[in-house]
Amino acid sequence: MLFNSLSFVLFLIIVLALYYTKLFNWTGKKRMLLLSSYIFYGMWNPPLVILLWISTIVDWTAGKKLAVEENQKKRKMWLLLSMIVNLGFLAFFKYGDFFLENFVILMNAFGIDFQAQPMDIILPMGISFYTFQTMSYTIDMYKRKIEPARTFLDFALYVTFFPQLVAGPIVRAKELISQFYEEKRATTNQFIWGLFLLTIGLFQKIVLADTLLADTSDTVFGSDKLLHGVDAWIGTIAFSGQIFFDFAGYSTCAIGIALMLGIILPDNFKYPYASLGFSDLWKRWHISLSSWLKDYLYIPLGGNRHGITRMYVALMLTMLLGGLWHGAEWTFIVWGGLHGTYLILERLQRRYLPFEITKWNGMFLAFTTFSCVNITWVFFRARSFETAWNMIKSMFYMQTGGEKILDTFTILKVSVIIAIMFLCHWFMRNTSMKEVSLKTSPYVLGIIWAIMTFLIIIAQGSGEQFIYFQF
Amino acid sequence: MNLKTSLITALALSIIALTLWEFYWRSKPEYYIAYLEDDRNLWAEQRLKVETATSKDIILLGASRTGYNFNTHIWEETQGIKPINLSANGKPPGPFFEDIVNNTTFNGTIVFGVTPVAVFLFNGGDRWQTAKNWIEHYYHRTNAQKLGFLLSKPLQQYLVMLTASEAKSYNDLDLKSLINTIYIDDGRSKHNRFNLVNIGYNDEDRNLIMIPRLTNNPMYQKEITDEWDKVIPFVLTEYSSDVEKEVSKAIDNLSVLIKNFKARGGKIIFIRHKAEEGWNKYTKRMLPRDKVWDKFIKTVNCPSYHFEDYEFMSKHTLPEWSHMNAEDAKTYTKDLVIKLIADGHLNKHN
Numbered sequence: 001m002l003f004n005s006l007s008f009v010l011f012l013i014i015v016l017a018l019y020y021t022k023l024f025n026w027t028g029k030k031r032m033l034l035l036s037s038y039i040f041y042g043m044w045n046p047p048l049v050i051l052l053w054i055s056t057i058v059d060w061t062a063g064k065k066l067a068v069e070e071n072q073k074k075r076k077m078w079l080l081l082s083m084i085v086n087l088g089f090l091a092f093f094k095y096g097d098f099f100l101e102n103f104v105i106l107m108n109a110f111g112i113d114f115q116a117q118p119m120d121i122i123l124p125m126g127i128s129f130y131t132f133q134t135m136s137y138t139i140d141m142y143k144r145k146i147e148p149a150r151t152f153l154d155f156a157l158y159v160t161f162f163p164q165l166v167a168g169p170i171v172r173a174k175e176l177i178s179q180f181y182e183e184k185r186a187t188t189n190q191f192i193w194g195l196f197l198l199t200i201g202l203f204q205k206i207v208l209a210d211t212l213l214a215d216t217s218d219t220v221f222g223s224d225k226l227l228h229g230v231d232a233w234i235g236t237i238a239f240s241g242q243i244f245f246d247f248a249g250y251s252t253c254a255i256g257i258a259l260m261l262g263i264i265l266p267d268n269f270k271y272p273y274a275s276l277g278f279s280d281l282w283k284r285w286h287i288s289l290s291s292w293l294k295d296y297l298y299i300p301l302g303g304n305r306h307g308i309t310r311m312y313v314a315l316m317l318t319m320l321l322g323g324l325w326h327g328a329e330w331t332f333i334v335w336g337g338l339h340g341t342y343l344i345l346e347r348l349q350r351r352y353l354p355f356e357i358t359k360w361n362g363m364f365l366a367f368t369t370f371s372c373v374n375i376t377w378v379f380f381r382a383r384s385f386e387t388a389w390n391m392i393k394s395m396f397y398m399q400t401g402g403e404k405i406l407d408t409f410t411i412l413k414v415s416v417i418i419a420i421m422f423l424c425h426w427f428m429r430n431t432s433m434k435e436v437s438l439k440t441s442p443y444v445l446g447i448i449w450a451i452m453t454f455l456i457i458i459a460q461g462s463g464e465q466f467i468y469f470q471f
Numbered sequence: 472m473n474l475k476t477s478l479i480t481a482l483a484l485s486i487i488a489l490t491l492w493e494f495y496w497r498s499k500p501e502y503y504i505a506y507l508e509d510d511r512n513l514w515a516e517q518r519l520k521v522e523t524a525t526s527k528d529i530i531l532l533g534a535s536r537t538g539y540n541f542n543t544h545i546w547e548e549t550q551g552i553k554p555i556n557l558s559a560n561g562k563p564p565g566p567f568f569e570d571i572v573n574n575t576t577f578n579g580t581i582v583f584g585v586t587p588v589a590v591f592l593f594n595g596g597d598r599w600q601t602a603k604n605w606i607e608h609y610y611h612r613t614n615a616q617k618l619g620f621l622l623s624k625p626l627q628q629y630l631v632m633l634t635a636s637e638a639k640s641y642n643d644l645d646l647k648s649l650i651n652t653i654y655i656d657d658g659r660s661k662h663n664r665f666n667l668v669n670i671g672y673n674d675e676d677r678n679l680i681m682i683p684r685l686t687n688n689p690m691y692q693k694e695i696t697d698e699w700d701k702v703i704p705f706v707l708t709e710y711s712s713d714v715e716k717e718v719s720k721a722i723d724n725l726s727v728l729i730k731n732f733k734a735r736g737g738k739i740i741f742i743r744h745k746a747e748e749g750w751n752k753y754t755k756r757m758l759p760r761d762k763v764w765d766k767f768i769k770t771v772n773c774p775s776y777h778f779e780d781y782e783f784m785s786k787h788t789l790p791e792w793s794h795m796n797a798e799d800a801k802t803y804t805k806d807l808v809i810k811l812i813a814d815g816h817l818n819k820h821n
Contacts, residue, residue, distance in 0.1 A: 006626075007618040043615035192474040211647045408655040442473040446480025453485040458492065459646040460635050 001043045003198075003253045004206050004461045011040065012257065019261060026183040030153050033261070037162035041125070048124045051089060056159045058085045059134045060152055066141040067148040075142060082138035086131040094128065096121050098328030126166030128325055132292055134159050137173040139296055146174050154180045163257040167250045169268040169288035176263075184262035193434075196449060197256025200433075203452040204249030206461035208417065213242040216414050219405060221381050221391070228402035232394035234411050236374050237418045239381045244273065244421070247286070270432075273373070274366045274425035276357055278342040281369060293322050312347075316340035326380070331388060335379040342372060366426060489632070496631040496644060501684045503644070505631045506672040509538075509560060509679070512620040515609040517677055520555045521571060526579050526736065527820065529554040530571065532564040533584025536744040538679035539671060539794035540584070542804045549808040551821030556677040558584060559602060561638055563593035565725070566602040572728045578736040580817065585743050587758040588707060591721045591767075592714075601637075640669035666698055670791060679794075686796040695791035696749060707753035714757060722767050729771045740816055741768065742807070745778035745785050747792035774816050776807070783810065 001008050015036045019029055042049045062082040069075050091099070097118050107114035137158070140146040149155035158177045164170075186194060220227065220235020227235070251268035258265045272285035282290040301314035316337070323336020357365060375392070382388035393399045428436070437445055496503045507513060521530065529552060531537055537558035547553035557567050564583060571577055593599055608616075627633050635645040641652060671681045684691050729739060743764060746754065758764075760777070768775045778784040783806040787799040795803055811817040 001615040005615060005619045006622040007615045010618070010622060043618070044613045046614075189474050192478050195478070196474070207646065212650070215647070404660050407660045408657050409653050411659075412655075413650070442476035443480055445474075446477040447484060449477060449481035450484035450488065453481060454488045454492075455646060457485075457489060458632065458644070458649075460633060 001040050034157050037160040040162040044125055051124055055134050056156050059138050060155045062138045063141045063148050079142040086135050090131055093121055093124055095328045129168050133170045149177045163254040170292050179263050186262040191260050194256040194259030197252050199452050201249045201253030202456050204245040206459045207455045209242045209245035211459045213238045216410055217242050225403045226390055227394045228404045229394050229397045231406045232391050234414050238414045240374050240377050241418050241421055271425035271428045273370050273422055274429040275369050276365050278346050293318050312344050315343050331379045335376050338376045493632045503631045503634055504672055505629050507627045509673040510637055511605040511608040514605050517555050518609045521575050521577055524577050528579040530581045531556045531558050533558040534586045534589040535560040536586050537584030540744050540800050540803055542678050542800050543676050545801045545804040546808055549805050562602040563589045563599055570606045572732045580738040583741050585741055587754050591718045594721050638667055641666040642669050681796045685790045692790045703753045707757040710757055718763050722770055726771055739773050741775040743777040747789050750792040
């Protein structure tokens with residue numbers, strides 16, 4: 001079920017009504033939330049709920065055993081079981097065709113005539129999110145960082161909680177499970193603020209991403225022509241805005257919906273396009289994934305504890321795998337590799353060419369970071385290296401006579417939206433929406449809210465899927 | 472933070488703004504009317520009927536001319552059976568025909584409306600893909616999508632402001648279409664800008680109905696014919712060896728499907744709807760009758776009706792050169808069904 005659909009509006013109204021009636025005690029409410037979460041997921045593809053159940057049962061059992069088992073070897077086996085099941089699901093459903101395709105290429109490269117039919121496996125929505133979330137539980141249990149979930153119901157709800165089930169934030173057990181132990185009820189202010197966040201999230205998705213930016217990015221990246229530099233840049237920055245508004249929109253909706261139930265989810269985006277460098281970017285963009293990768297990949301790979309070279313290797317590996325997490329394509333791996341390279345170059349700069357960041361050079365640095373990020377988006381968005389390379393050549397004017405496929409109004413529209421987005425991120429980078437709203441007149445806030453609502457409704461979103469659902 | 476005040480303000484202003492917006496568009500009834508959008512969801516409802524259709528049933532295939540020129544209610548009155556309307560505005564019928572032949576056991580009658588450009592030239596292109604997307608949607612639509620469509624039906628039927636279409640027509644009312652009307656004509660992009668104007672609406676059975684103002688107001692008719700004039704000469708160019716190859720490929724593909732369909736007892740009738748000379752001169756230029764239509768009919772050996780051969784098919788004047796108005800569509804449907812019954816291609820069931 002998509003947040004930007006009428007069926008979800010009905011679903012949410014029913015869930016909220018049941019949640020706030022006195023029909024159920026807290027356990028009953030949690031059962032209702034769990035059942036609703038399965039319905040939420042099953043309305044897309046009912047049989048794939050079974051994967052959620054398997055993940056839940058395996059990790060619940062592994063977690064329980066890890067809590068009491070003292071034998072280190074057995075503990076490792078339980079952890080391994082959880083890893084095999086979750087990563088096995090990912091490997092089969094998400095990377096099956098990718099592995100097969102590359103295996104065929106490898107065989108052919110060695111002169112072995114081997115062909116295989118693509119398996120055409122359906123990709124379960126949000127599989128990368130819920131497997132990472134549930135794995136964090138068993139890993140933390142293995143490391144004895146957290147207490148086991150008190151009941152199966154609490155754990156199952158942690159794995160399946162519908163607001164963040166299919167596209168995050170990827171919440172750690174310690175942040176969410178403990179919230180299920182005691183009855184939660186949103187205060188009036190929390191409920192209204194949650195509704196406001198839901199509106200902002202839908203506005204970002206329906207109006208900004210789908211209505212104002214998606215077509216330009218689709219036109220440019222879907223073109224089979226060599227493009228003029230301006231068109232290539234406009235298409236790229238349009239995608240840059242689209243993916244931010246799409247993904248941050250989803251996270252904002254998720255946080256808002258959870259808040260309406262009295263549950264607090266962590267922030268997933270903090271104005272990332274005003275980042276001062278790439279370390280800063282990854283503290284602001286998809287925070288729940290970058291912190292997951294840091295804690296469960298970068299640090300176990302050695303982090304910065306074993307010298308500089310090892311640190312760079314760990315950094316690069318983490319980013320390459322982070323790229324692969326996004327999709328089973330080499331273009332995503334290159335995207336991760338570029339971010340890894342940026343991070344390494346930034347560390348080298350800090351070591352050999354340190355400089356102080358002031359308010360004067362800060363904006364320039366943020367703009368430079370944003371521009372470099374845009375180059376990586378080309379590989380993220382393009383469906384082939386040929387398209388990506390053509391785009392890069394156009395962007396850096398390495399070819400003459402590129403075709404102009406965008407009209408002047410589209411160029412102006414995208415430029416203005418992206419400029420406003422960049423400035424908003426810049427001015428908001430050290431504050432939060434909550435703080436700003438506290439300083440804003442309630443009437444002004446109401447007017448802004450009404451404008452967003454009006455635009456969401458007249459946009460008549462056709463229920464476009466969120467980009468990150470495919471990851 | 473006084474969020475209650477903000478919420479009340481937002482609610483009040485949203486309701487006022489949306490009410491004014493709705494009334495503004497309602498004040499232009501000659502342009503806008505509330506109706507159920509003819510989208511992939513509505514098409515899927517018709518497609519579902521094929522699963523239980525019998526050899527007595529009829530399926531209509533074709534592009535917009537089939538949608539506008541046939542009226543399934545009149546068809547039912549005349550023959551006693553309401554056809555399943557799978558025609559699709561702006562989409563080639565090829566993928567839909569392929570779907571019926573390859574993925575169903577239907578062995579009734581298909582009445583196949585032929586707009587030459589859509590049948591013989593749109594093979595495998597963007598429009599072909601849009602038709603495939605509808606078929607894909609039918610097979611893979613989720614329960615959430617079905618529920619969403621069910622909930623949206625009454626809203627679409629009663630709110631004019633929800634006038635929209637997949638094609639994002641120039642006169643649609645969704646935000647994207649409204650923004651798309653803004654254009655700076657400085658010649659930057661060489662692409663010819665075509666203002667696709669929605670010329671009708673549809674009922675729940677997917678009968679397309681021409682907006683009444685188009686029937687008798689030459690000014691409105693000119694709005695559309697000017698757009699045709701801008702775009703058709705570029706789409707329908709000269710007949711050439713490349714076109715010949717393309718047409719042959721389309722005929723070969725269709726022949727295989729027709730053969731398979733006939734082999735299981737299915738009947739298929741081809742209808743070449745009328746187009747006025749403003750349109751037809753370009754069709755004749757690129758897809759001349761003797762080299763395309765006649766060759767096709769000879770190859771597939773199916774009953775066929777070309778508007779140039781029958782007075783009842785060519786007697787109507789098409790307001791914007793390509794489609795019939797609602798009243799003419801009723802007469803045309805009745806005349807054609809009577810003719811098909813008289814010629815023994817259809818049986819009367821009432």
